[in-house]
Amino acid sequence: xxxxxVFHTETLELERDLSANAIxxxxxxxxxxxDDLVRPAGTTTRWVRIADVxxxxxxxxxxxxxxxxxxxxxxxxxxxxxxxxxxxx
Numbered sequence: 625x626x627x628x629x630v631f632h633t634e635t636l637e638l639e640r641d642l643s644a645n646a647i648x649x650x651x652x653x654x655x656x657x658x659d660d661l662v663r664p665a666g667t668t669t670r671w672v673r674i675a676d677v678x679x680x681x682x683x684x685x686x687x688x689x690x691x692x693x694x695x696x697x698x699x700x701x702x703x704x705x706x707x708x709x710x711x712x713x
């Protein structure tokens with residue numbers, strides 16, 4: 625999957641090297657709109673509207689779920705007794 629340079633037409637800002645999924649997610653969150661421009665990252669290809677690139681207007685892939693929490697260290701069993709020998713120096 626190719627990465628893209630994005631030109632925000634309203635703010636005249638350029639973002640480089642965004643994945644197609646990052647663009648789809650930005651569209652879903654209205655951080656980008658169909659009239660913003662894209663071209664393959666790092667090229668001098670002419671700019672085209674995001675709406676004219678079918679790969680970019682497809683629904684965004686869901687973000688991966690957060691990693692499973694790490695279980696806490698095993699608790700010391702209640703019948704475990706620690707004996708400290710205070711005679712050591």
